[in-house]
Amino acid sequence: MKIGITCYPVYGGSGVVATELGKALAVRGHDIHFIAYSLPFRLGHIQDNITFHEVNVNAYPLFEYPPYTLNLTSKLVDVARHEELDLLHMHYAIPHATSAVLARQILAVSGHHVPIVTTLHGTDITLIGQDPSFAPVVNYSINQSDGVTAVSEYLKKETCTCCEITADIEVIPNFIDTTRFRPLEKDHFKQALCPNGEKLLAHVSNFRPVKRATEVVEIFHRVRAAGYATKLLLVGDGPDRAAAEHKARELGVVDDIRFLGKQEPVEEILAITDIFLIPSGSETFGLAALEAMSCGVPVIASNIGGLPELVVEGETGFLRPLGDIDAYAACAMQLLDNPELQASMSAAARKRAVDEFDLSRIIPRYEAYYERILEQAVV
Numbered sequence: 001m002k003i004g005i006t007c008y009p010v011y012g013g014s015g016v017v018a019t020e021l022g023k024a025l026a027v028r029g030h031d032i033h034f035i036a037y038s039l040p041f042r043l044g045h046i047q048d049n050i051t052f053h054e055v056n057v058n059a060y061p062l063f064e065y066p067p068y069t070l071n072l073t074s075k076l077v078d079v080a081r082h083e084e085l086d087l088l089h090m091h092y093a094i095p096h097a098t099s100a101v102l103a104r105q106i107l108a109v110s111g112h113h114v115p116i117v118t119t120l121h122g123t124d125i126t127l128i129g130q131d132p133s134f135a136p137v138v139n140y141s142i143n144q145s146d147g148v149t150a151v152s153e154y155l156k157k158e159t160c161t162c163c164e165i166t167a168d169i170e171v172i173p174n175f176i177d178t179t180r181f182r183p184l185e186k187d188h189f190k191q192a193l194c195p196n197g198e199k200l201l202a203h204v205s206n207f208r209p210v211k212r213a214t215e216v217v218e219i220f221h222r223v224r225a226a227g228y229a230t231k232l233l234l235v236g237d238g239p240d241r242a243a244a245e246h247k248a249r250e251l252g253v254v255d256d257i258r259f260l261g262k263q264e265p266v267e268e269i270l271a272i273t274d275i276f277l278i279p280s281g282s283e284t285f286g287l288a289a290l291e292a293m294s295c296g297v298p299v300i301a302s303n304i305g306g307l308p309e310l311v312v313e314g315e316t317g318f319l320r321p322l323g324d325i326d327a328y329a330a331c332a333m334q335l336l337d338n339p340e341l342q343a344s345m346s347a348a349a350r351k352r353a354v355d356e357f358d359l360s361r362i363i364p365r366y367e368a369y370y371e372r373i374l375e376q377a378v379v
């Protein structure tokens with residue numbers, strides 16, 4: 001198939017999923033065209049069967065707010081026409097699905113019919129999708145898509161409850177390359193960060209308020225205050241990084257925390273991590289937690305959104321009520337106290353990632369879904 005993929009190219013789960021999907025489809029022989037305003041950060045060097053098309057945004061003086069949605073539409077039309085695309089796959093509803101719906105109409109005028117699949121990822125539904133300044137356009141763009149997927153049952157339900165959606169939604173979860181994200185022997189690296197044999201807690205995110213990075217610091221503080229020899233790695237960057245640093249100084253734990261900023265490859269960091277913390281206020285799936293699990297790291301998560309579909313309570317990690325810092329810290333201490341529990345949860349986390357979420361299981365589901373949408377479009 002010839003597939004056009006649009007995503008946000010910057011640091012974030014939807015961009016990662018879209019890029020890794022495109023790369024995996026290319027390996028399976030599909031012709032993939034990424035269409036975005038910059039090179040998706042996980043794309044790296046271009047591989048066989050992948051082409052990148054940059055969307056240029058006009059800086060005409062009249063445009064105080066350049067109409068990116070229209071630039072993207074024009075690019076989708078151009079690429080679909082000249083590359084003879086079979087299908088457009090839009091990741092994140094706003095504005096990608098909207099641009100695609102308009103592009104499909106423009107293409108239809110010249111007899112070129114290109115179905116659209118829209119994948120809903122998160123805040124496109126749970127936050128800004130419900131903002132009245134976007135809602136009518138979001139509802140329309142989703143309903144007009146030929147196929148709609150969501151990354152968890154939770155997101156599907158939330159979309160059906162909070163938006164005016166008539167389209168059927170197929171749930172296809174996030175996936176992981178378990179050959180890349182795997183347990184590794186990195187003793188020298190661990191030794192450098194934890195010279196006295198400390199255990200390592202980690203959090204990876206884009207430090208948006210929804211990730212509750214300051215809470216991660218508070219959890220760590222409770223664990224340290226209880227006398228556990230531990231260090232914390234904070235990976236990523238974003239609006240709440242300064243607040244997390246401030247909290248670390250205020251609580252007197254800053255010397256035991258390494259703020260690493262945006263890091264690739266994150267799997268090397270996860271490979272030396274003992275416990276992963278994700279106390280998010282909202283999380284439709286939790287790709288960062290899946291990356292940790294695939295590296296054999298037990299996850300302590302908030303019991304919200306799609307996280308319970310990923311983390312199995314007491315088996316691959318712990319789920320605790322949102323904001324309950326004492327409960328999160330108690331789980332971490334339970335793991336630190338009990339090496340056997342740590343080992344069994346690590347093995348179970350890895351097993352669940354391999355058995356349920358390996359890309360070899362999920363990519364064929366996207367392919368089958370594309371086939372269905374193309375067949376329906378012909379009828």
Ligand code: GMT
Binds near residue numbers: 011
């Ligand atoms: O919704 C967001 O905040 C952004 C989005 C992204 O682009 O990073 O993240 C969402 O999509 C990921 C991939 O499907 C999911 O694993 C994340 O759970 C989800 N984030 C949230 O729901 C906060």
